[in-house]
Amino acid sequence: MGEALAELPALVRAHLGLSVAAVAIAVVAGLPLALWAVRARRLRGPLLAAIGLVQTIPALALLALFYPLLLALGRVTALPIPALGFWPALIALALYALLPIVRNGVAAIEGVDRGAIEAADAVGMTRAQRLRLVELPLGAPVILAGIRTATIWTIGAATLATTVGQPCLGNLIFSGLQTENWVRVLVGCAAAAVLALGADLLLGAIEAGIAQRSRWRLWGGSGLLAVGLIFALLPGPSRPAVVVGAKNFSEQYILASVIRQKLEEAEFHTDQRDDLGSAVAYRALAAGEIDVYVDYTGTLWANVLGRRDNPPPARMRAMLAAALAQRDGVHLFGPLGFENAYALAMRRDRAAALGIRTLDDLAHAAPHLRLASDLEFLSRPEWRAVAAAYGLRFADQRSYSPTFMYRAIVDGSADVLSAFSSDGRIAALDLVTLADPRGALPNYDAVLLLSPKAARDPKLVAALRPLVGSIPIDRMRAANLLVDRDRDKKSPAEAARWLVGR
Amino acid sequence: MVASEPAIALTGVSKLYGGRPVLDSVDLAIAPGSFVALVGSSGSGKTTLLKTINRLVEPEAGHVAVEGSDVRGLPPAALRRRIGYVLQAIGLFPHLTIAENIWIVPRLTGAPGAERDARVAELLRMVALPGDVGRRYPASLSGGQAQRVGFARALAARPAIVLMDEPFGALDPVTRDELGRAYRALHDQLGLTSVMVTHDMTEALLLADRILVLDGGRIVADARPAEIARGHSDARVRALVEVSTRQAARLADLVAGR
Numbered sequence: 122m123g124e125a126l127a128e129l130p131a132l133v134r135a136h137l138g139l140s141v142a143a144v145a146i147a148v149v150a151g152l153p154l155a156l157w158a159v160r161a162r163r164l165r166g167p168l169l170a171a172i173g174l175v176q177t178i179p180a181l182a183l184l185a186l187f188y189p190l191l192l193a194l195g196r197v198t199a200l201p202i203p204a205l206g207f208w209p210a211l212i213a214l215a216l217y218a219l220l221p222i223v224r225n226g227v228a229a230i231e232g233v234d235r236g237a238i239e240a241a242d243a244v245g246m247t248r249a250q251r252l253r254l255v256e257l258p259l260g261a262p263v264i265l266a267g268i269r270t271a272t273i274w275t276i277g278a279a280t281l282a283t284t285v286g287q288p289c290l291g292n293l294i295f296s297g298l299q300t301e302n303w304v305r306v307l308v309g310c311a312a313a314a315v316l317a318l319g320a321d322l323l324l325g326a327i328e329a330g331i332a333q334r335s336r337w338r339l340w341g342g343s344g345l346l347a348v349g350l351i352f353a354l355l356p357g358p359s360r361p362a363v364v365v366g367a368k369n370f371s372e373q374y375i376l377a378s379v380i381r382q383k384l385e386e387a388e389f390h391t392d393q394r395d396d397l398g399s400a401v402a403y404r405a406l407a408a409g410e411i412d413v414y415v416d417y418t419g420t421l422w423a424n425v426l427g428r429r430d431n432p433p434p435a436r437m438r439a440m441l442a443a444a445l446a447q448r449d450g451v452h453l454f455g456p457l458g459f460e461n462a463y464a465l466a467m468r469r470d471r472a473a474a475l476g477i478r479t480l481d482d483l484a485h486a487a488p489h490l491r492l493a494s495d496l497e498f499l500s501r502p503e504w505r506a507v508a509a510a511y512g513l514r515f516a517d518q519r520s521y522s523p524t525f526m527y528r529a530i531v532d533g534s535a536d537v538l539s540a541f542s543s544d545g546r547i548a549a550l551d552l553v554t555l556a557d558p559r560g561a562l563p564n565y566d567a568v569l570l571l572s573p574k575a576a577r578d579p580k581l582v583a584a585l586r587p588l589v590g591s592i593p594i595d596r597m598r599a600a601n602l603l604v605d606r607d608r609d610k611k612s613p614a615e616a617a618r619w620l621v622g623r
Numbered sequence: 624m625v626a627s628e629p630a631i632a633l634t635g636v637s638k639l640y641g642g643r644p645v646l647d648s649v650d651l652a653i654a655p656g657s658f659v660a661l662v663g664s665s666g667s668g669k670t671t672l673l674k675t676i677n678r679l680v681e682p683e684a685g686h687v688a689v690e691g692s693d694v695r696g697l698p699p700a701a702l703r704r705r706i707g708y709v710l711q712a713i714g715l716f717p718h719l720t721i722a723e724n725i726w727i728v729p730r731l732t733g734a735p736g737a738e739r740d741a742r743v744a745e746l747l748r749m750v751a752l753p754g755d756v757g758r759r760y761p762a763s764l765s766g767g768q769a770q771r772v773g774f775a776r777a778l779a780a781r782p783a784i785v786l787m788d789e790p791f792g793a794l795d796p797v798t799r800d801e802l803g804r805a806y807r808a809l810h811d812q813l814g815l816t817s818v819m820v821t822h823d824m825t826e827a828l829l830l831a832d833r834i835l836v837l838d839g840g841r842i843v844a845d846a847r848p849a850e851i852a853r854g855h856s857d858a859r860v861r862a863l864v865e866v867s868t869r870q871a872a873r874l875a876d877l878v879a880g881r
Contacts, residue, residue, distance in 0.1 A: 240714025242679060244728050244776070245703030254727075258718045334718070334760065 124612045125293055125308040133312060136289040137353030139207065139282060140275045140316075143214035147271055151219050152264070155226025156252070169224065176220045180278040183213045184285050188401060192408075205401065205410045206394065210282035210289075217278055218271035225267025229260030262332040269324040276317040280309065286366070286394035286405065290316075295396045300371045300604045300613065301524055319349070362392040363581065366405060366414035369396040370523060371604040371613065372461060372543060372597065376415045376567070378617035380585065387584035399424055399497075403570075407449035412575040413585070417461055417565040421445070423502050431506065434564040445570075452576035454569035455589035459543055459597045462565035463503050464554040466540035468530060472553050479556040483537065484511040491517040493526045493535030503562055504539075510561035524605075543567075543594060545602025567592075596620060628691050630655040630784055630816040631676055636685035638671055638840075645671045646682065647840035653833075655783070658810055658817045660827035662863065663837035669820045672837065673786050676818065677703045689784065704728050707777030707785035707815075711792040713769050715761035721747075721772055722757035728780040746775040749809060767798035774806060778813070785810075787819040791826065803830050825867040828852055836860045 154172075158165040175183070187209035195202035202208070233256050241251040257264075280291035290313045297305030323346045330339030363384055367377035374395065381391040394411050403425050405411045418437050422428050426444055431437075442453040467477060477483050483490075492515040498504050499520060507513065515537070521529055527546050529535040540547055540554060542565075547554065569588060575581050600620045603611040611619070629652035638646040645668045653659055661669040674680035675687050678699040687694045694702055715724050722743045723730075729742070743757050750771040761769055770790065777785055790806075791799035807830050810817050821827050827834050828848045836844035836851075836859070844851065844860040852868065855861055 234717070236710065236712030236714040237716055239712060240710055240716065243677070243703060243708035243710060243714070245700045245705075245731055247700045250700075250731065255716060259716075 124614065125297075125302075125305045128293065129308065129312060132288060132290050132292055132309075133316065134353055135287070136276070136279055136313070137316065137349065139210055139214065139287060139289060140272070140279045141350060141353055143211055143275050143279070144218050144268065144272050146211070146215040147218035147222050147275075148268060150215070151222035152226055154219075155223045156230065158223065158227050159230045165227065169227075172220045172223055175216050180213070180217060181281050181284065183217065184210060184281055185398075187213050188285055192404065195408075203410060204408065205286045205397075205405045207287050209285045210279070210287040214275050214278055214282070218275045221267045221270040221274070222264075223267075225263050225270070226260075229263035229267075230256050232263060233259045262328050265324060265328040265331065269321060269328065272320045272324060273317045276313060276320060280313055283396045284369075284398075286397055286401070286410070288394075292395050295369065296374055296613070299369055299524070300374065300610070301607070302604075302610055302612065305612075320346075323349070362390040363413065363575065364392045364394055364411045366397050366402050366411035367393060367395050368399060368402055368414075371616075372541075372601050373415065374613035375600050375604060375616045375620065376457070378614045379588065379621055380413055380415075380569075382617060382621060383584055383588060384581070387580065389581065389584065403451075406570055406572050407451055409572050409574050412572045412581075414570055415457065415567050416570050417567055418456075419462065419503070419563040419565040421568075422563065429502055429506075431560070431563045434566060437564065438566060438568070441568075450573035450576075452571040452573070454571050454576075454582070454585065457567040457569065457588060457592045457597075458590045459592050459594040460564055460566050461541050461543040461597075463498065463501075463562055464540050464542050464557075465507070465537055466530075466547060466552040466554045467537050469551045469553050471536060472555075477555065478553075479558055480507065480511045480513070480561070481558060483555055484513055487513050487515050487537075490515055490536040491534070492519070492537045492539070493529040494518065494520050494539040495523050495526055496520050498539040506563075507557070507561040510559045543597045543601060545598045545600070545605055548598055549602050549606060567597075592620065627655060629653055629688075630657075630690060631818070632686075632688040633672070633675065634686045634688075636672075636675055636682045636687060638668075638675065638680060638682045644840045646675070648685065649840070649842060651835070651842065653816060653818065655816050656814055657833055658807070658815075658831045659819070659833045659835060660831035661818065661820045661835050661837060662822065662824055662827045664822060667837040668840040669822075669837045670788055673788055673818060673820050676784075676786055677706045677708065679703075700731075704732050704780060705782055705784075707780075707782040709770075709773050709777045709785065709787040709790040711789035713766070713773045713793065715764075715769055715772055715776075717761050719760075720757065721759055721761065721764070724761065724772060725757070725775045725779050727776060732780060734780075742779065743775075746779055749778070750775045751805060766794055767802060770794060770802060771805075774802075774809075778809070782815075784816045784818070787817065789820055789822070791821075791823075799826070806830075824863045825870075828864075828867060836863065 154168065158168050188204050191202050191204035191209055195204060237255055237259060241255045246254060279289050280294055282289045283291035283295050290309045293305045293309030297303065297309060323342045326338045326342030327346070329335065330342060365377045365380050367373040377393055381393065384391050397405060399420055402414055403416065403421065406414060418434070418441055421441055422437055426441070432440065438456065445451040445453055465480060465483065472478070475486050477486060499518060519535065526538055527550065530538045531550060540552065542554060569585060600616045603616040603619060604613055631653040633649050633651040636646055636649045637644060649672060661672060663669045671680050675682050676689065678694055689702070722739070725743050725746055726739050744754050747754055747756060752768060752771050764772065791803055794802065803826060819831065828851065831848060834844070834846060834848055834851050835842050838859050843857050844855055846855065851860065851864055855864065
């Protein structure tokens with residue numbers, strides 16, 4: 122609780138800053154669009170349809186879409202366009218906020234009393250004067266209602282910005298969800314709700330102030346809103362920081378925290394980008410948007426190099442190091458000392474009852490067994506390799522988010538799961554990993570990766586060197602369990618302190 | 624007497640709506656200081672004619688001249704600020720105070736704001752409204768009060784010409800009679816040229832000094848009220864007048880106890 126609260130002010134600021142900027146852009150772009158749609162009647166249908174179409178794209182997908190889009194744009198234009206973090210989040214949210222602003226804008230201008238419009242023309246107002254003196258003031262409550270709707274949507278949708286590496290209240294929600302730390306989830310949700318309600322209340326007061334010509338409400342609401350904006354937009358403690366990346370599971374949060382602790386001991390300022398997808402994390406590193414993160418050799422081998430073969434661990438690592446350095450200037454610093462490989466695991470009692478110890482044994486029993494996998498596993502080459510090598514066919518295969526995958530094996534709705542070898546729950550839930558006598562599963566040594574820039578900083582390299590080879594598998598499993606277990610949960614930062622502080 | 628230049632002159636003015644003529648080659652000259660009523664049934668073209676004078680409607684053919692100059696030589700907004708305009712819908716701006724409403728045309732022409740309060744007070748007196756009304760908003764006024772403000776707004780920039788599109792149409796009979804007579808007095812006192820559209824022949828007969836009857840986009844009668852009232856050669860005009868005279872005769876009988 123305390124830790125989630127400590128992170129809160131910075132996240133609220135980032136969240137508000139992002140939301141305000143997105144709504145501001147949507148207002149600046151949306152009001153002229155609305156006026157245009159009022160004048161050009163033939164264009165109104167297509168315009169509103171196009172904006173409405175954006176709304177039908179799930180917010181998460183819209184955010185994700187801008188990453189490759191900005192990346193491609195940066196490549197085509199050769200400009201340093203940041204594809205991760207603030208910008209893709211900002212553009213996606215601004216697009217999202219456009220609909221209520223444009224729609225209400227059109228309704229506001231069209232809804233102005235015909236008598237007032239006729240009078241405006243008859244007394245000799247030009248078109249611009251009519252807009253400024255009559256249509257905008259009279260349409261203001263409806264326009265503001267649109268901005269209000271957009272603001273509430275945006276504050277809600279901004280929680281998703283964490284998935285493209287932009288700090289926001291979603292950090293608490295997503296990391297809390299991954300580590301089953303419900304306090305973090307609740308703190309994140311409650312903070313987002315309070316922000317949305319607060320914004321709604323203030324904009325509502327301003328709206329009523331305009332509609333009822335109550336200066337007290339208008340200025341009161343505007344004043345408080347301005348205070349909130351100043352809080353959000355004042356530059357925070359800004360300084361050059363080493364940005365540590367993390368994918369979206371407990372081990373990654375812990376290791377990111379370990380790296381930050383090491384760097385801060387060496388007096389670096391650090392920052393963290395959470396919840397990055399596998400492909401996003403590597404490309405962000407290559408582009409210098411993050412400086413350091415932990416990835417796994419098998420993942421890089423298959424996803425980044427696109428290789429299907431399965432050389433022995435040391436050879437794979439050497440080939441990776443050469444290829445990544447040559448292609449992207451990324452420095453594969455060294456293995457941390459443990460492997461987080463895919464393995465197939467079963468409950469110990471069930472495996473014993475069926476006499477299963479290896480994947481060969483499993484292949485015989487598989488047609489009567491159910492497989493629970495994580496969301497990626499069934500579409501990965503490892504699964505195809507192991508299924509082909511052993512001729513595995515299950516009665517049923519289902520994908521779960523990692524947390525629920527373990528639930529499925531505990532409650533008996535699945536017999537076999539795609540486990541990660543460093544997962545603390547393997548020991549905690551009394552699972553056994555099945556041996557791979559044919560060597561079909563590639564290895565997944567955890568390795569530190571440095572961005573081209575970070576690799577050229579000798580002080581940074583020196584600060585991280587002690588981590589190489591320092592984390593054996595049992596320590597990592599134990600640290601993961603501290604975070605993943607149901608009772609007496611630790612935060613990733615606490616687990617990281619436990620891991621390095623022994 | 625030297626024939627003075629007409630305040631408003633229309634020459635061969637035609638206007639089509641969807642291929643149908645609503646004004647059919649209208650010629651008309653209105654002398655300064657006259658009070659002209661445009662009478663006719665719905666669709667006769669009377670409002671369209673009125674609106675060609677300040678370019679709220681642009682005719683397809685013909686010329687309109689105001690105080691000797693062709694209106695097409697002036698930007699529409701500038702032209703309209705020179706001409707007072709009163710609407711049936713009244714059309715006060717609900718977000719502005721009464722004083723701000725009255726002062727709107729001087730504000731558009733860039734008149735010094737320092738003159739505002741004195742001028743607004745003078746106009747409120749002219750339309751017989753209490754001075755403190757200026758601070759209020761239109762929503763707090765009755766229909767009759769609001770149209771008094773409408774007249775004050777039309778007169779604020781001291782126009783020589785005032786156009787009125789059914790100015791009393793939305794008011795109750797007592798108020799419309801009262802306000803009609805009040806405006807007629809202002810017309811005389813300020814030496815205005817007034818053009819009023821109405822479908823009410825009685826109102827036209829009692830207020831105007833020249834009556835134009837329109838039908839199908841043409842002027843079918845152009846005469847003084849007394850001539851119109853005594854009987855006109857055109858049957859359509861007689862029909863319009865007969866309603867008024869018959870009602871008046873019946874009332875006179877009632878009063879006389881016959």
